[in-house]
Amino acid sequence: MKDLSLHIMDIIQNSVRAKASLVELDINENQKEDLYSITIKDNGCGMSTEILERVCDPFFTTRTTRKVGLGLSLLKQNAEQTGGNMEIWSEEGKGTRLDVCFSLSHIDRPVLGDIAGTMVLLLGANPEMDFIYRHRTEKGEYIFDTKEIKEVLEEVSVSDPNIMQYLKELIKENLNTIII
Secondary structure, three states, X not given: OOOHHHHHXXXXXXXXXXXXXXXXXXXXXXXXXXXXXXXXXXXXXXXXXXXXXXXXXXXXXXXXXXXXXXXXXXHHHHHHHOOOEEEEEEEOOOEEEEEEEEEOOOOOOOOOOOHHXXXXXXXXXXXXXXXXXXXXXXXXEEEEEHHHHHXXXXXXXXXXXXXXXXXXXXXXXXXXXXXX
């Protein structure tokens, strides 16, 4: 995958299949520590120990529509190429947490890509779910919380094309104030 937002979409799609009602995405950029980290946490069905042990094997998947599962293995490879790492924790019935760390300055670290488009697409396709996206840099923090947005919108659906376009622009504008 050419950018991190596509990896994020792939992983959050796993959360959707795991019947999560809440997915939290945290991105932290720290120039002083040369660290770029991504954490994705969900309250889905979680994984058994056996599945968790094999989840990064590209030739293992629980999906019946295909015989390979490259998403996590490619993300892990991308992290390790920058001197980073990836860890996954999961418990059946409680959910899953994924932490990925990259060297911020490493030339091989994929760019973030269109995270605003990714978040809006995930929300529009799964309006019954809640998403919290936090992005932190030395310049500040931005939090996109769909629970708050749904309260303001009341009866208007977050999957309305005009709302989705507005939310995409909202995310982009706020990220532009904190991304260095």
